[in-house]
Amino acid sequence: MKLDATGLEILAPEECLDLLASTPIGRIVFTDRALPAVQPVNFCLDDGTIVIRTAIGSKLAAAARNTVVAFEADEFDPATRTGWSVTAVGHARAASEPAEIERLAALPLTPWAPGSHDHFIVMTPEQISGRRINR
Amino acid sequence: MKLDATGLEILAPEECLDLLASTPIGRIVFTDRALPAVQPVNFCLDDGTIVIRTAIGSKLAAAARNTVVAFEADEFDPATRTGWSVTAVGHARAASEPAEIERLAALPLTPWAPGSHDHFIVMTPEQISGRRINR
Numbered sequence: 001m002k003l004d005a006t007g008l009e010i011l012a013p014e015e016c017l018d019l020l021a022s023t024p025i026g027r028i029v030f031t032d033r034a035l036p037a038v039q040p041v042n043f044c045l046d047d048g049t050i051v052i053r054t055a056i057g058s059k060l061a062a063a064a065r066n067t068v069v070a071f072e073a074d075e076f077d078p079a080t081r082t083g084w085s086v087t088a089v090g091h092a093r094a095a096s097e098p099a100e101i102e103r104l105a106a107l108p109l110t111p112w113a114p115g116s117h118d119h120f121i122v123m124t125p126e127q128i129s130g131r132r133i134n135r
Numbered sequence: 136m137k138l139d140a141t142g143l144e145i146l147a148p149e150e151c152l153d154l155l156a157s158t159p160i161g162r163i164v165f166t167d168r169a170l171p172a173v174q175p176v177n178f179c180l181d182d183g184t185i186v187i188r189t190a191i192g193s194k195l196a197a198a199a200r201n202t203v204v205a206f207e208a209d210e211f212d213p214a215t216r217t218g219w220s221v222t223a224v225g226h227a228r229a230a231s232e233p234a235e236i237e238r239l240a241a242l243p244l245t246p247w248a249p250g251s252h253d254h255f256i257v258m259t260p261e262q263i264s265g266r267r268i269n270r
Contacts, residue, residue, distance in 0.1 A: 115141055123205050
C-alpha cells in the first residue's frame with residue numbers, strides 16, 4: 001500500500017476508474033468569470049470517458065466547453081471516518097456530431113434535474129488520481 | 136419556492152449556512168499550477184466562517200493561501216434522486232496569529248486524515264448559493 005505525504009493511501013489509476021464507475025454523482029470544477037466554480041452533476045463512464053448530460057444554455061455548458069476541467073467524485077462515511085476520493089483532469093468538449101450525440105443519448109444516463117438535457121459534455125481524463133482514508 | 140432556469144429550487148443564504156453546518160465534509164476548489172483543483176476536506180463552521188484544518192506544507196495549505204477559492208458541500212440520495220448542494224466563494228487565508236490558532240484548535244474539528252494537522256485555513260463566504268433537487 002502506497003501512502004502519500006499526508007498518510008493517505010494512493011489509489012492506482014485502474015482502481016480510480018472502478019470507483020468512478022461505482023457512483024452516479026460527481027462534481028465538475030471549472031472557471032466561471034475568472035472565479036473557481038464547482039457544480040454537482042450526474043454522470044456516467046463511457047469506455048474511460050466521463051460523460052455529463054446538461055441543459056443547453058446552462059452555465060456549465062458554456063463554461064466547460066473546450067477548456068481544462070477537473071472532475072471529482074468521492075464517498076465518505078462520517079461514522080467510521082473512512083472513504084475515498086478520485087479526481088480527474090482533462091480537456092472538456094461539447095459533443096457536436098449528430099452520430100456521437102445519438103450514441104451518448106443511449107447511455108444509461110438520466111438527468112436528475114428536471115427539464116430538457118440534450119447537451120453532452122465529454123472529458124477524457126489526462127490525469128487521474130485517488131486517495132483512500134482507512135483507519 | 137424559487138426555481139432557477141434549470142428547474143432546481145434556489146436556497147436562501149440562511150438555509151445554505153444551515154446545510155453547510157449539517158455536514159462534516161466539503162470540497163475546496165482552487166487553482167494549482169494554473170489547473171483547476173479540488174480536494175475533499177473535513178471542516179466546521181465558526182460563526183459563518185468555514186474552517187479547514189490541514190497539514191502544514193500540504194498542497195492545499197500552499198494553494199489556498201490568500202486566494203479566492205470555492206467551497207462546496209452536498210448530499211444526494213441516488214435512490215430518490217433528491218439532494219442539495221451549497222457553494223460558497225471567498226478569499227481564503229491561513230490563520231497566523233497565535234491567539235487565533237489557539238481558538239481554532241479548540242473547535243470541534245478533528246482531521247480524518249492521519250498525521251499532524253496544525254494549519255488552519257479560514258474562508259468567510261462572500262457569495263453563497265445553493266440548490267435543491269426535489270421530485
